[in-house]
Amino acid sequence: MFYCEDEFEDILQAVVLVPYSLGYKLRDFNCGIDDYNQFLINDAQYYVEQNISQIKLLIHKQSADVIAYIALSSDSFLLDKEEKIKENIDIPINSIPALKIGKLAVNSRYKDRPYGSFMLWLALGILEQINETGVGCRFLVVDADITQNPKTPGFYKKNGFDYNEKENKHRTRAISMRYDVFQG
Amino acid sequence: MDKNMDKNMDKNMDELLPDERSVKLMAAPITSTPVLKGKDLVNLIKDLNKPDKNKDRRQKALKALQIVTKG
Numbered sequence: 135m136f137y138c139e140d141e142f143e144d145i146l147q148a149v150v151l152v153p154y155s156l157g158y159k160l161r162d163f164n165c166g167i168d169d170y171n172q173f174l175i176n177d178a179q180y181y182v183e184q185n186i187s188q189i190k191l192l193i194h195k196q197s198a199d200v201i202a203y204i205a206l207s208s209d210s211f212l213l214d215k216e217e218k219i220k221e222n223i224d225i226p227i228n229s230i231p232a233l234k235i236g237k238l239a240v241n242s243r244y245k246d247r248p249y250g251s252f253m254l255w256l257a258l259g260i261l262e263q264i265n266e267t268g269v270g271c272r273f274l275v276v277d278a279d280i281t282q283n284p285k286t287p288g289f290y291k292k293n294g295f296d297y298n299e300k301e302n303k304h305r306t307r308a309i310s311m312r313y314d315v316f317q318g
Numbered sequence: 319m320d321k322n323m324d325k326n327m328d329k330n331m332d333e334l335l336p337d338e339r340s341v342k343l344m345a346a347p348i349t350s351t352p353v354l355k356g357k358d359l360v361n362l363i364k365d366l367n368k369p370d371k372n373k374d375r376r377q378k379a380l381k382a383l384q385i386v387t388k389g
Contacts, residue, residue, distance in 0.1 A: 142382065150388040173345035180344075187348070205348070211362060212353050221360050230366060236348035259383030262376040272366070277349035296365075301357045308349045314365050318372035 135318065136255050137292045138248035145252050149201060154182050154189035163200045165239040167282045173237060174203055181205060187236050192253060194244075202240040202249045204257060209234035209275055232273040232312070233261045254293050254313075261315055272315060277308035287311060294318055 136142070152158070160174050181187040187205040194201050210229040218225075235257060240250045257274055264271045276295065278286040287297070287309040294317075298310040354362055 146382055146386055149386060151383070151386045152388050169345045177344050207348070209351050211351065213359070214353050214355065217353075217355050217359055221356065223359065223363055225363065225366075230362070232351070234348070234351065255379050256383050256386065258376060259379035259381075262380040263383065266380070275351050277351065279346075279349075281346075298354060298362070299352060299358050300361070302355050305352070310349075310352050312362075312365075314368070315376060316368055316370040316372055317365070318375050 135294065136248075137251040137289075139251070139255070141248055142252055142255055145247060145249065148195055150193050150195060151256060152191050152193055154178050154191055154203070158191055158193065158200055159198060160200060163203070163239075164242055166242045167239070169282070170237065170239040173205075174200075174239075178203075178205070189237075190256070192249065192256075199243070200241060201244045202253050203237070204235060204253045205237040206257065206260065207234045207236050208232075208271075211273070211275075230273065231269075231271045232275040233257065233264065233271050235274060235276040238276075250289060251293050254290075258313075258315060274313040274315065275311070277305075277310050279308050281307050 156179065163174055164171055178187075178189050182189055187207045189203055189205045191200050192202040192204075193199070209232045211232060212229050213223075213225075213227060215228070217223075235254075238250060238253055240253075254274070261271050261274060274295070275298070276290055278290050280286055290311045290313075293313070295311040295313045298312050299305070
């Protein structure tokens, strides 16, 4: 269950999801974190052109404001051969496919509704679309950025994500998390 | 690549000194997913073997995506 999922049907009526384009009001977007604002203006075009990420913009139908953006890429959990032997894991799989949420940001003017959670819901829809297209994908993954806001992992946690590294914690800038699309 | 730019690639814009900002061309890169070890890996495999209980929710999300998508 996503956070405030009961509000999603209302949000659906007021927004459109579009591919990244310089034609939208990108310079008016302000999520309160300069790095994420700059990404949209300076870097996103490069990511899209190089097929590193596909970036979707959530646009308010009436105002044409950019409410939120999400950058998605294909990803996988690599299963280390030695680690599999060490942990006695006997499966004929060396990697598990995932859809990576590389960046997710919401315009500060639109914090009144759960647009971030709504974007995660749409990411789940994209993952399902990938599977129906004929490409396997099991998890949504994210490295929740804690450099700007230590509460970021909490946002993903309340949307059904779990921590990837409960035992081996060696990251200081981001917390790796996953959403199992079979469990929700 | 410029040495300063290379050095600052992993930093967010807010962490840079004013004169460093001019040489930083890109925002902080997307972090790579870690290779899981030990119990973390075991937990992932346990999750992998769980049955699908969420198909309806995925279908609902897909329908929402189709409604809201333009272009």
